[in-house]
Amino acid sequence: MTKLSFTTPIKLPFSYFLNQDVIFLAKDLLGKVLFTQIDGKITAGIIVETEAYFGVHDKASHAYGGRRTDRTETLYSQGGISYVYLCYGIHHLFNIVSSVEGEPHAVLIRGIEPLIGKDIMEERRKMSASKGAISAGPGSAAKALGIDRSFNKKDLGGDEIWVEDHGIRYDEEQIAASPRVGVAYAQDHALLPWRFFIKENKYVSKPNKI
Template identity: 70%
Template sequence: MKLNQEYYLNEDVINLAKDLLGKVLYTKINDETTAGIIVETEAYFGIQDKASHAYGGKRTPRTETMYAQGGVSYVYLCYGMHNLFNVVTSAKDNPNAVLIRAIEPLVGIEIMEERRNMPRSKAAISSGPGSAAKALGIDRTFNAKDLLGDEIWIEDQHISLSHEQIATTPRVGIAYAQEHALLPLRFFVKGNKYVSKPNKV
């Protein structure tokens, strides 16, 4: 059930971003387990991607995590208050990553309600990268964690999505990436209310 090491070594980050839709992301913190179905992702294709922190092969203490072998998490802080969760993929020194932008709550919903301080009826409880990470209790202490461990992992529960259910659009919030800002590297489940910007198709 748990995705194996081999899965994360796939060099085709764009296909992987699409494939992660419908997979289930688990976290276990202080014996409290929460999980959500991944309903929105974005692909970041390494050193050629102007929107990536690793563009041009740049290495800093922060981006070092992305150069690790696939199968670890890359969590980083944006706008001073949001923890964004990424899955590092591909071989070592190839800094590909998939940003998890939204989940649909599945396990431990009461815990998520408490973390987010809002009822499950509000889609905003896990819609958008900052919110989804917070609902799952992910913060920067999860950076560089092994996704095959027992604190955070991803399972395949054979939730099948037909081709028509998957929408593709340009990525969000990266206007500075110039021509790369228009590449269709954002994937989401059509009509799912937890997707952050459903109107933009």
Template identity: 50%
Template sequence: MIKLEQGFYNRADVLKIARELLGKVLITKFDGIVTSGRIVEVEAYAGVKDKASHAYGGRHTNRTSVMYYPGGTAYVYLCYGIHHLFNIVTNTKDIPHAILVRAVEPMEGIPAMLERTGKKKPDYTLTKGPGNVSKALGIGTKHTGGSLLQDEIIIASDGFVPKKEDIVATPRIGVDYAGEDALLPYRFIIKGNKYVSGK
């Protein structure tokens, strides 16, 4: 298991990074409890010129300021008052690119995930959808602005790389408000994986 370093996140091509994140392992360690899952679905948000991005047009508020941090920072925010959505900030300081992790396949610490989510059995709903990922892995808004290069939240590679033909690009979910940008193929999934959200 090799932790991804600054150089992975700092690059300029957010679409390339998003694609490369598929198959990587997202690991959290809170209070000695380790939970992890393989990333199977992500969405890229390409900064100031992407109408679907919180940083569109250079919007810079308290909440979104984290997006302007250097690559390798966690951006977590509350959606619909209930769900914590976990994003990975990419590119260099002041360029607000981000990648939303929408689904993982559970690996380590499944009992802890069941406890956090209140589920009885580890079925495919455990870490399907961005709200569930954060819930199962114990990620909340207090982690926004935190570094992915430390110990609490990291992303690592165990050598697994999805086959090229298994990676599919589609439009993003729930961004109809973004006009024509809602059609951009910025969502990447591992084809056939049962943890991928949607139908």
């Protein structure tokens, strides 16, 4: 299923997030390991579901048409920082801002497979890590990792939140691409296949199962 090679885990360098091809990045982030450290508690999960948001050109993006507000300002930062916002008044959704300064591209993290600190995640989510629901879906994944609004605009190269490459690679046939979830309002952009996920992985959200 998941292929592991025994390379030393490497924190992704700042330059990784400067890539201007956010569609490539959304797919390439699958298998990377997302870490948080909060009050000394370290949790991490393998990224198994993402969505690409193509900046000013994307009707589903908060920055569509170049819109700049207090909230979206974060998206215009240089790649390598986090964009966290509150959705439906309840859920914190975590994105990785990418590309160069002024290009508001971002990758929404929609699902992680618990890897490190599972007991801490179980406490946060009040359910067993063996249940897919513990970290499937963007709100659940963020909560399992302890991500809230205070993580907005944080540097992904710091010691509070970062991404590592553990050498986890998926074959092309293990990866599915489908329309993004919950963006019906985006009209002709609603059906773009910019959601990427690992097939058969239980930590992938249910909507649109492909």
